[in-house]
Amino acid sequence: KAGVTQTPRYLIKTRGQQVTLSCSPISGHRSVSWYQQTPGQGLQFLFEYFSETQRNKGNFPGRFSGRQFSNSRSEMNVSTLELGDSALYLCASSSEQEKLFFGSGTQLSVL
Amino acid sequence: GENVEQHPSTLSVQEGDSAVIKCTYSDSASNYFPWYKQELGKRPQLIIDIRSNVGEKKDQRIAVTLNKTAKHFSLHITETQPEDSAVYFCAASNRGGADGLTFGKGTHLIIQP
Numbered sequence: 001k002a003g004v005t006q007t008p009r010y011l012i013k014t015r016g017q018q019v020t021l022s023c024s025p026i027s028g029h030r031s032v033s034w035y036q037q038t039p040g041q042g043l044q045f046l047f048e049y050f051s052e053t054q055r056n057k058g059n060f061p062g063r064f065s066g067r068q069f070s071n072s073r074s075e076m077n078v079s080t081l082e083l084g085d086s087a088l089y090l091c092a093s094s095s096e097q098e099k100l101f102f103g104s105g106t107q108l109s110v111l
Numbered sequence: 112g113e114n115v116e117q118h119p120s121t122l123s124v125q126e127g128d129s130a131v132i133k134c135t136y137s138d139s140a141s142n143y144f145p146w147y148k149q150e151l152g153k154r155p156q157l158i159i160d161i162r163s164n165v166g167e168k169k170d171q172r173i174a175v176t177l178n179k180t181a182k183h184f185s186l187h188i189t190e191t192q193p194e195d196s197a198v199y200f201c202a203a204s205n206r207g208g209a210d211g212l213t214f215g216k217g218t219h220l221i222i223q224p
Contacts, residue, residue: 004154033211043155043200045211056211059112090154098143098204100212102154 001027004093004103012109018079021106025072025093031055032074033100034066037088046089049074078108086110113138115203117215125223130191132218134201135183141203144177144184145212150197158199159186188220196222 005024013019025032033056034046045058049068066076072093078085086109092100114137124130136144145160161168161175161184168175172191177184188195198219202212 035211035214042216043202043212043214045213048211058211098145098212099157099160100145101157102147104154 004091004101006089006091006103006106008106009104010107010109012111013081014111015081015083017081018077019081019108021076021078021089021091021108023074023076023091023093023103025074025091026095026101029093029095029101030072031094031096032068032072033092033094034074034076035090035092035102036060037090037105038086043090046076081110083110113141113203113205113213115201115213115215117201117218119218120216121219121221123221123223124191126191126193128191130186130188130195130220132186132199132201132220133183134185134203134215135181136203136213137182138203138205139179139182140205143204144175145202146175146186147200147202147214148197149200149217155200191220191222193222193224196220 007022031050033048035043037043048056052068063079068074088105090105092102117134142163147155148158149155172189174187198217200217201215204212
């Protein structure tokens with residue numbers, strides 16, 4: 001069974017731009033969660049989608065948004081990028097609400 | 112919301128010795144406690160998890176203990192090997208809660224040859 005796939009692997013953007021990250025979950029998994037990982041703050045929960053609906057949301061500004069498609073694939077969007085948004089963005093899928101399997105992440109650098 | 116504290120931030124042990132990483136949580140409603148291992152440049156991988164109706168769980172050289180009264184849980188690795196070197200994260204969640212998994216800040220485990 002293929003694992004969680006995230007694209008692209010690396011992204012370089014400038015302040016003020018927007019970015020879209022993509023995540024394909026493990027086949028059969030309907031829950032997709034997104035986390036931001038930085039050296040200072042560790043892993044922080046962004047949001048979780050299940051059956052195309054946002055079910056849970058972390059404490060991030062509205063510039064961070066996401067969506068899930070009928071095939072469970074998910075996208076995450078960050079608008080008006082700030083330097084502090086530079087991080088590794090990890091997607092995780094689950095067949096239950098808790099056992100998460102992570103992708104390799106998208107490393108976003110904002111210049 | 113939930114807050115998870117993890118200690119130590121760095122742990123260096125001799126190969127073959129045991130390693131213990133400790134976490135505390137704040138929300139008494141939390142009932143699921145996974146541990147993830149992240150090697151340099153790789154994805155976090157679930158290595159063991161425990162639910163609040165269980166006090167201890169073992170999987171070969173790895174064990175996790177949970178003390179619900181004190182709201183702390185620990186990861187124990189015995190007979191450490193070089194491939195155990197990684198960053199380990201503990202996490203907590205309340206099934207059905209709004210916060211997803213809340214992670215500790217991580218422990219960098221270094222196995223000295």
